[in-house]
Amino acid sequence: MRRVPSPRFIPSWILFRPMTIVPATEDTFNHKGRFLSLVLIFETSMDPAFYALSLLRRRKLNESIDKATDILTRNPYDQQVWYVKTRGLALRAWIDDTEMEEDGIAEVLLDDNAMAAAPRPGTSLAKPLAGGTGSGRPGSTSGRPPSSGFARPGSSSRTGSSAGVEGAFQGSRPGTSRPVSSSGRFVRLGTASMKSEAGGPFINAERLDMKKYAQRPAMAKALVEYLLYHDHNPRRALELCAEATQERDFQDWFWKARLGKCYYQLGLYRDAEKQFKSALKHADIVAVLLELGKVYIKLDQPLSALDLYEKASQKNLLDIHLVTGMARIYDELNSPDKSVALYRKVLELDTSSAEALACLAANHFYEDQPEISLRLYRRLLQMGCVNTELWNNLGLCCFQASQYDMALSCFERALAGASDSNMAAVWYNISQVAIGLGDLGLAYQAAKVAVSVDPNHPEAHNNLGILELRKNNLELAKAAFQTAATLAPGLHEAPYNAAIMAFRQGDLQEAYTLTHRALSANPEHLESIELRKVLKQHFVAL
Numbered sequence: 284m285r286r287v288p289s290p291r292f293i294p295s296w297i298l299f300r301p302m303t304i305v306p307a308t309e310d311t312f313n314h315k316g317r318f319l320s321l322v323l324i325f326e327t328s329m330d331p332a333f334y335a336l337s338l339l340r341r342r343k344l345n346e347s348i349d350k351a352t353d354i355l356t357r358n359p360y361d362q363q364v365w366y367v368k369t370r371g372l373a374l375r376a377w378i379d380d381t382e383m384e385e386d387g388i389a390e391v392l393l394d395d396n397a398m399a400a401a402p403r404p405g406t407s408l409a410k411p412l413a414g415g416t417g418s419g420r421p422g423s424t425s426g427r428p429p430s431s432g433f434a435r436p437g438s439s440s441r442t443g444s445s446a447g448v449e450g451a452f453q454g455s456r457p458g459t460s461r462p463v464s465s466s467g468r469f470v471r472l473g474t475a476s477m478k479s480e481a482g483g484p485f486i487n488a489e490r491l492d493m494k495k496y497a498q499r500p501a502m503a504k505a506l507v508e509y510l511l512y513h514d515h516n517p518r519r520a521l522e523l524c525a526e527a528t529q530e531r532d533f534q535d536w537f538w539k540a541r542l543g544k545c546y547y548q549l550g551l552y553r554d555a556e557k558q559f560k561s562a563l564k565h566a567d568i569v570a571v572l573l574e575l576g577k578v579y580i581k582l583d584q585p586l587s588a589l590d591l592y593e594k595a596s597q598k599n600l601l602d603i604h605l606v607t608g609m610a611r612i613y614d615e616l617n618s619p620d621k622s623v624a625l626y627r628k629v630l631e632l633d634t635s636s637a638e639a640l641a642c643l644a645a646n647h648f649y650e651d652q653p654e655i656s657l658r659l660y661r662r663l664l665q666m667g668c669v670n671t672e673l674w675n676n677l678g679l680c681c682f683q684a685s686q687y688d689m690a691l692s693c694f695e696r697a698l699a700g701a702s703d704s705n706m707a708a709v710w711y712n713i714s715q716v717a718i719g720l721g722d723l724g725l726a727y728q729a730a731k732v733a734v735s736v737d738p739n740h741p742e743a744h745n746n747l748g749i750l751e752l753r754k755n756n757l758e759l760a761k762a763a764f765q766t767a768a769t770l771a772p773g774l775h776e777a778p779y780n781a782a783i784m785a786f787r788q789g790d791l792q793e794a795y796t797l798t799h800r801a802l803s804a805n806p807e808h809l810e811s812i813e814l815r816k817v818l819k820q821h822f823v824a825l
């Protein structure tokens with residue numbers, strides 16, 4: 284039996300608007316005689332302002348903005364069309380700013396809220412725990428990058444680029460020297476958005492009377508979103524929010540939340556914290572909770588953010604954003620067990636969460652379970668998440684699972700879509716796979732290509748030094764190890780390899796100095812500890 288289709292709601296404005304049905308022609312049928320489309324065209328007599336509003340509601344933002352611009356050229360004082368265009372421009376430039384942000388080098392070095400004393404391990408993102416409990420991983424975080432992707436420049440190493448604060452002064456692309464900065468991104472976005480307007484910006488924020496607009500709630504809300512997301516002018520938005528908050532007798536959570544957003548973009552985190560807390564007293568909004576958590580992260584108070592998320596998740600049991608935020612913080616604190624448990628909870632709530640799948644896959648890979656990791660990455664492929672990083676990780680998982688033919692094909696696809704920023708990492712992984720397969724010629728060529736693409740790749744320099752040492756090119760190997768140690772002071776493999784080479788050449792003092800440097804980067808490196816014991820025995824015997 285065929286079910287009778289359920290009735291569909293028809294908006295009232297369609298019932299009362301005249302329509303013209305385009306007659307079917309030969310072009311509207313395919314070769315099998317199936318009807319392809321039935322085009323409904325509204326009469327041109329529709330009110331232009333209503334049509335622009337309809338386009339805005341259907342999220343056809345470019346068409347809505349163009350229609351509103353055309354109307355405003357004829358009547359610049361039409362307030363409803365001004366509202367439509369303002370909302371359209373704000374929505375087109377809107378970004379989800381409730382997510383965590385990566386700190387720029389300016390924020391790391393010029394942070395007025397940083398504590399003077401050294402933070403205790405496990406209470407600060409700058410100094411996470413020494414190792415995950417029960418994870419079986421090495422104690423140093425340099426061997427495993429954070430799986431959440433929110434890495435602080437001064438706290439962890441990055442595969443394929445310089446590590447530490449020194450490396451953060453360099454750009455992500457090879458050959459660039461622009462330092463990482465999150466505030467500069469908003470400035471560039473604001474400049475680009477203003478240049479896109481023909482004849483200058485749509486609204487001159489410096490000439491607006493904020494007190495007048497604060498008395499008009501709908502227009503004020505549209506204007507503050509425009510100033511924050513399109514114009515990127517938090518200073519003028521702050522003035523509007525202050526006037527509107529006073530106009531509402533300090534009882535409107537929306538304006539307090541926007542005040543907190545303005546303070547956050549201006550770097551006044553303590554003032555932003557007060558406004559977000561005040562907004563939460565009037566309304567329990569998840570977006571405000573997430574923004575307050577971002578403030579605590581900027582203040583380097585991850586435990587406060589965790590406490591906030593845990594209390595909020597008890598009230599909002601089905602919200603995945605709070606659980607994801609807790610998982611990211613635990614991952615930054617190097618607590619992989621708690622992070623993995625939370626990511627599994629995210630998958631229980633949302634089985635199509637790409638971040639949870641990717642983080643769990645990375646965790647299983649570092650837990651020596653490549654088969655499980657391979658299944659999770661294949662799930663991401665089925666969801667349509669196809670990029671260079673995914674193919675690279677698939678190749679590594681196939682190699683660890685002894686599927687060598689599939690590993691090489693995955694790396695070929697990774698290279699086909701690689702950009703300047705990640706091509707060196709792909710060639711470095713190809714070199715690693717070639718070393719595992721015993722093809723030292725391919726490994727040497729891949730390491731050479733990785734260094735040529737990105738001269739600041741410390742791991743590639745380290746592997747190149749090992750391959751040069753196998754060829755008995757001692758000077759080239761020593762230079763490669765020194766380059767790797769200079770580029771990444773937190774990389775313990777380079778000074779250890781240089782110490783082994785110095786020990787074999789009989790230079791015991793140099794070997795001891797390099798071993799001490801390796802242990803400074805990773806105090807729990809067993810090979811370096813054993814080498815130091817051997818060197819001490821030689822010194823005692825002498």
